[in-house]
Amino acid sequence: MKKSDVAMIILIASMSVLIAYFVAKAVIGDVQNESVKVKTTEAITTDIVQPDTTVFNSNAINPTVEVIIGGKTQGSQ
Known part of the structure; x- marks a missing residue:
């Protein structure tokens, strides 16, 4: 490469860096030194709230129990 080619590559690279900067x-913008309001959460406590007795009671349906409808056993299809 000639010296003029190297100089041209350096010039183009530096111009590209300036344009990209x-x-x-322009797209991102400047950093602003303003305060920002942020939502805060409530403190976690060790208090345990008892669940509603109309939903969680001893007569409630247990969804983990297998139910067979129609008297057929599984696997006999």
Whole structure:
């Protein structure tokens, strides 16, 4: 490569970096030093709230029990 080719590559690379810098700054914007309000959560306590007795009671349906409808056993299909 000639010296002029190397100089041209360096010039093009530096111009590309400058253009990329200004485009990124225009798209992203400047960093603002403003305070921001953030939602906070409630503190976690060790209190346990008892569940509703109308839903969680001893007569409630247990969804983990296998139910066979129609008197057929499984696997006899």
